[in-house]
Structures are given as C-alpha cells and as structure tokens.
Amino acid sequence: MTGSSYSSALTLAAGAVLVCAVATLWLASIRSVISVMAAQGLALGLVAVVLGVHLHDVGLLAAAAVVVIVKGVVIPVLLGRASGASSDARESRPLVNVPASLVASSALIALAFVTGRGVARFVGTTAGALVPIGIATLLIGFFVLVARRRPTFQIVGLLMVDNGIALTAFLCTAGFPFLIELGVSFDVLLGVVVLMVLSQRLRIEFGDVDLDELQELHD
Amino acid sequence: MVLVTIFILPLLGGAAIAAVPGRRSTAWVAVATNGAALVLGILTAARVVRHGPLSGAWGALRADALSVFMVIVIGAISLMASWVGIRTMAREQAEEQGNPARSSRYGMLVQAFVAFMLLAVLAANVGVLWVAVEATTIVTVFLVGHRRTRGSLEAAWKYIVICSVGIALAFLGTVFVYLAALHAGGHSAQALDWTSLMAHAHRFNPSLMRLAFGLLVLGYGTKVGLAPMHSWLPDAHSQAPAPVSALMSGVLLTVAFYAILRFKAVTDVTLGPGFARTLLVVVALLSLALAASLLITQRDYKRMLAYHSIEHMGLIALGAAAGIRLAIAAVLLHILGHGLAKSVLFLTSGEIMAAEGTSQIDGVRALLARRPALGGVFGVGLVALLGLPPFSLFTSELVMVRAEFQVGLGWAAVLAMVAMVVIFIAVVGHARHMLLGPPESPGVAVPPPRWVATPLVGGLAVCGFIGVFAWPLSGLLEAAARVVAS
Numbered sequence A: 001m002t003g004s005s006y007s008s009a010l011t012l013a014a015g016a017v018l019v020c021a022v023a024t025l026w027l028a029s030i031r032s033v034i035s036v037m038a039a040q041g042l043a044l045g046l047v048a049v050v051l052g053v054h055l056h057d058v059g060l061l062a063a064a065a066v067v068v069i070v071k072g073v074v075i076p077v078l079l080g081r082a083s084g085a086s087s088d089a090r091e092s093r094p095l096v097n098v099p100a101s102l103v104a105s106s107a108l109i110a111l112a113f114v115t116g117r118g119v120a121r122f123v124g125t126t127a128g129a130l131v132p133i134g135i136a137t138l139l140i141g142f143f144v145l146v147a148r149r150r151p152t153f154q155i156v157g158l159l160m161v162d163n164g165i166a167l168t169a170f171l172c173t174a175g176f177p178f179l180i181e182l183g184v185s186f187d188v189l190l191g192v193v194v195l196m197v198l199s200q201r202l203r204i205e206f207g208d209v210d211l212d213e214l215q216e217l218h219d
Numbered sequence B: 001m002v003l004v005t006i007f008i009l010p011l012l013g014g015a016a017i018a019a020v021p022g023r024r025s026t027a028w029v030a031v032a033t034n035g036a037a038l039v040l041g042i043l044t045a046a047r048v049v050r051h052g053p054l055s056g057a058w059g060a061l062r063a064d065a066l067s068v069f070m071v072i073v074i075g076a077i078s079l080m081a082s083w084v085g086i087r088t089m090a091r092e093q094a095e096e097q098g099n100p101a102r103s104s105r106y107g108m109l110v111q112a113f114v115a116f117m118l119l120a121v122l123a124a125n126v127g128v129l130w131v132a133v134e135a136t137t138i139v140t141v142f143l144v145g146h147r148r149t150r151g152s153l154e155a156a157w158k159y160i161v162i163c164s165v166g167i168a169l170a171f172l173g174t175v176f177v178y179l180a181a182l183h184a185g186g187h188s189a190q191a192l193d194w195t196s197l198m199a200h201a202h203r204f205n206p207s208l209m210r211l212a213f214g215l216l217v218l219g220y221g222t223k224v225g226l227a228p229m230h231s232w233l234p235d236a237h238s239q240a241p242a243p244v245s246a247l248m249s250g251v252l253l254t255v256a257f258y259a260i261l262r263f264k265a266v267t268d269v270t271l272g273p274g275f276a277r278t279l280l281v282v283v284a285l286l287s288l289a290l291a292a293s294l295l296i297t298q299r300d301y302k303r304m305l306a307y308h309s310i311e312h313m314g315l316i317a318l319g320a321a322a323g324i325r326l327a328i329a330a331v332l333l334h335i336l337g338h339g340l341a342k343s344v345l346f347l348t349s350g351e352i353m354a355a356e357g358t359s360q361i362d363g364v365r366a367l368l369a370r371r372p373a374l375g376g377v378f379g380v381g382l383v384a385l386l387g388l389p390p391f392s393l394f395t396s397e398l399v400m401v402r403a404e405f406q407v408g409l410g411w412a413a414v415l416a417m418v419a420m421v422v423i424f425i426a427v428v429g430h431a432r433h434m435l436l437g438p439p440e441s442p443g444v445a446v447p448p449p450r451w452v453a454t455p456l457v458g459g460l461a462v463c464g465f466i467g468v469f470a471w472p473l474s475g476l477l478e479a480a481a482r483v484v485a486s
Helices: A005-028 A030-055 A058-082 A100-121 A129-147 A151-173 A178-206 B002-019 B024-051 B063-093 B099-124 B126-144 B150-183 B194-203 B208-223 B231-239 B242-271 B273-296 B303-320 B325-356 B374-387 B392-408 B409-435 B450-468 B471-484
Strands: B054-056 B061-063
Touching: A005 A030, A005 A100, A005 A129, A005 A151, A005 B099, A005 B126, A030 A058, A030 A151, A058 B099, A058 B374, A100 A151, A100 B002, A100 B208, A100 B409, A129 A151, A129 B150, A129 B450, A129 B471, A151 A178, A151 B024, A151 B054, A151 B150, A178 B150, B002 B024, B002 B054, B002 B061, B002 B063, B002 B099, B024 B471, B061 B063, B061 B099, B063 B099, B063 B126, B063 B231, B063 B242, B063 B450, B063 B471, B099 B126, B099 B242, B099 B303, B099 B450, B126 B150, B126 B231, B126 B242, B126 B392, B150 B208, B150 B242, B194 B208, B194 B242, B194 B374, B208 B242, B231 B242, B242 B273, B242 B303, B242 B471, B273 B303, B273 B409, B303 B325, B303 B392, B303 B409, B325 B450, B325 B471, B374 B409, B374 B450, B392 B450, B392 B471
Parallel strands: none
Antiparallel strands: B054 B061
C-alpha cells in the first residue's frame, strides 16, 4: 500500500468508528442501534487490517479477525436476539434528548481532540495522529452510558467505551501482543453475555423499568 | 511448575463440584484444594525469600516476594470463605429457595474467582493481570446476584456497569504504559513484563506516565472501592452471600490494590515519588472522609462492614502514598490483617443474619447474652478491625502512621486519625447496640456447629498471632516491600 492510500484508508476506517458512535445518539430503535454497533465492530476490524497490512504484522491481522468475529458478528447477533424477546425495543425517554445529545457529542469530540493532541504528537505516526478519534469514541460511549436508561442501551454504551479504547490501542501501539488481545476479546464477549443474562433477570423481577427506577439500595 | 499448580488447584476444586453436583463432600474437596493452594503458597514464600523470584509456564507466571505474599492472603481467605460457604449453601437448600444446580454453580464460580485472583498476582505481564482482574469482575456478577432478590440484582447490575467502566479505564492506562515502554525501546513481547517495565521505566516519557498512572488509579481504584469510585461497593457487599462478601472485601479489593502498588513502583522510577503520592493521598483522604460520614448513620450491619472496608482501603492507600519500605511492609501486613478480620466478620454476619432474619442493626439486640458464640466472634472481630491490640491491624496502623510522619505526610496521617476516631466511636456505638443489653426473652439459642466456628476462630487467632509475633512474616514482608519500594 502506498503512503497516501494507507493514510486515507486508515482515516476512513477510524472515522467510520466515530460516525457509528454519533449515529447511536440519534437512533431510538434498539434494532438499528445494534446494527450500527455491528458496523462499528467491522470498522474497528478494518482499522486493524489496514495497520496489519501496512506493518506486515500477522499478529495484528489475526487480532483483526478476532475483533470482526466478536464485535462485528457474535455480540450484535446475541444482543439482537436478547432484545427481540423484550419490549424495550425503543428508548422512550432518554435523560438527554436527541438534539442536545448531538450538541454534547460535538463538544466531546472537540474535547477529545484537545486532550488527545499530546498523545498524538508523542506517537508521531500517521496512525498516532488519529488517536483523538479513539478518545472521542470512548467519551461518547460514556455519554450513552449516563444519558440512556434502558439496560440494552447501557450495554451498548459499555461496548462503545471498549471500542474506543481498542481503537486507541491499535492506533498507539498497533495493538497488544496477540495472546493478550485474545484474552481481552474473550473478556469483553463474556462481559456482554453476563450483562444480557442479568438484564433479562432484571426484566423478570422488575418488569420493564428504566434503570434509574432501581432504588432498592441506598443509604 | 509449582506456580501453575497453585493456579490450577482451585480450578480442580471447581471441576470436582461440577462433576458431582449437589454433594456436600465435593464442596469439601474445593475447601481442600484452596487449603492446598495456601500451603503451597507458604512453601513457595519460604523458597522465594531464600532463593529469589521463581518463574513458571515459560515465563508467563512469575512469583517474587510480593506475589507470594498475595497468594498467601488469597489462599487464607478463600479457605475460610469456601469452608463456611458449605454451611451457607446447605442452609439455602434447606430453605427450599435453592436447588442443587444453583449451589453447585455457586461453588464453581467461587473456585473460578479464586483461580483468576491467583492468576492476577502470579502474572508476569500487566496485560495478563488485566485479563485476570476483568475475568473476576465477570465471575463475581452472578455471585453478587446469587439470591436473585430485587436488591441483589440491582447490586449486581451496578457492580458490573461501574466496574466495567473502571476496568476499561485501567486498560487505557495499560495501553499508555505499553506505548511508553515501546518508545523506550522495549520489545513488544516482553515490554509488558513487570521486570522489563521496572528496568526501562527511567526512560519512559514522563507526561505519558502521568496520564497512564492517573487512569490506572482511577480504573483499578474503582475495584479497590476508593472514593469517589466506590458507589458499587456497599451495595454489592451487602447483597452478596456472606462468603462472597468476605472474598470481595479481603481478596478482590486488595488484588486490585496490588495492581496499583505495582504500577506505582514503575511510575515512581519515571517521575519520582511525588506524583503518585499526591494522587494516592487525595483518594485516600476522600475515602476516609466518606467512610466516616456514612458509618455514623449506618443502619445495616453488612453495609457497616462494607463502609469499613472503604476506610481500610483508604488507610492502605495512604500507607502506599508514603511509599518507603517500612510503609509498604505495613501496608502488606494491613492487607493480610484486614482480610482475615473482615472475612471473619462477614462470615459471622451471614450466620447472624440467618439466625436473626434481619440485617438491620436495630433488629439485633443482646447478641452476647442470647448467642454467646456468634456475638463473641463478632465482637472480637470488631475489636481486631478497629485496630486494637493485640491484633495485627494495630501494629500495621501504627507503623503506617510512623512512616507517613517520616516522609512529611504527618498532616495526612493526623487527618486520617481524626476519621479513624470518628469511625471508632460510630462502630462501637452500633456494636454496643447489637451485642450488649439484657435479652428480652430467655431462649436457648443453638450455637453454630463446631466445624463452622473453627475457621472463624482460627482466622481471628491468626490475626492476633501475627499481631504479637511478627517473626514468621518479617522476612517475607521485608522482601516484598523491597520489590516495590526503593
């Protein structure tokens, strides 16, 4: 791959991760949000593929395959199945409405570019310059986590935080050694499964509630 | 080889439970494997102190004095918790809310928890440490939610969401450490090993390490339960079955703190002691203030114990902030003493809750008169936990304060002592309520069977013994402190 096509492919793939993050903010239907998360997983895998081809790193390509399988296919399918059985298919009353969420996300992106600049300069590569995109994805994930009240949306928020960090890791260090990457992916997958089982049990016990109605425990 | 065995042993116990579910005898097998892990840990400790660090599993596992010390802590507490857990599960089955499949799943999850905690402290590599800590987070969720009541499900949800965010931040911190290591000329395969990090840390980029350590304290600090990231802790500790509360308080929190201690050593090499110290002093004092203010008005005795854990984590963080060898040795002794005493208390509180049917402080009266065995253990446990002699927490708190004065953190130590006095008064008030007074109705209470009392009394006895005679541990503590303090 030539230098310029490498850099534009990488920018495109990393940018797609961020676009997916923003898209989850204005979609209210859980089905479309899950498809967007699948797309984000695939875009993340693409980042790893582009980097792996550029650096001739087989381990990175293997990591890309794991990311695509786990985050692009397995987790979205599982999430889709779990939400198909439930009636919380829409986020009815988010704590922050859509226009305000979009304004907040642009503020978060600006914040990410300010804070990520130092790291980007330190890494000093084409990939490193894109680190703020990873941080922006992470921040938007946090935002989803606090602004949405349905269990499934919180799982999406956590997943997005994780994708943001994974993107940052790929861009900074071309990923971890493969075995650790494998362990991390496995943990993420297991975590999502556990969260889904737990949200099902919450539904059985409490009915369809928003999470901020859980107030059994307090001091 | 011995390190692999230590890690595998609890898994074998779990496999036994899986193979023959619903039998009490297989649960005893799990207790035996945890005990064997403890014994192996002690033997390995003796060897490490004499001959230096051990490696295993082609360099993936490594045991220096600090790791084996943590193995001993994990082994001792998991032995007690799985032992008393047999009683907890038997009771649950008798109360018909449990079925054999559920109690054997409980047993397997506990064993998996212990194994991952052992892996976390034996890992040679910070990436593996992260994977192991994250795995325990996931395993613990169903243990917290085990009773499937509304409260326990809510606690489990809060626990996994808050801790997942925390552990994600710790991962980002690890990424930045790795970045710093690669730029300092580390080899990708070994760059994340503790030994390699320590060896190259003087060449790491300082501002990157500041960012990384901040994220790591925030991330692993969430699992330690340090304020302001503590909000999951009281809920999870109060809702989980008693043995799980004991394991979380004594093992989970301290293993996460072990990670901070290791990363602090790396950060200190790069930045000098000032940066990590400031950060730890801030979270430590916040935790102490929070624990003190919430303990005064506490109405639930399991939550009381939970907030007490936040206090002790604050004390440990303050000790680590001092950072000299004396302080670290005291921190480690405190980790062991707190783990033993707090586990005994949580396990006893489970018995009290089963006997009295409430976890409210108001609902329990005159325990010493009505149930002398339970009340006695609970009372002595509190004495240990409040840092009174002869128990080891007295010694470790004293030494930590001395070390803090030595490095110019005297003001922080004084603030901590103010918080401790407030907590002391609050807890003694609650305890007086529960333990003393004349019984309302003269009834004969059945004491817990001797096999249940044995680990409880044993735990307190060990805590008292190492408080009076430090010699069996002094060599190990000194060697362990040398690992992370110059």
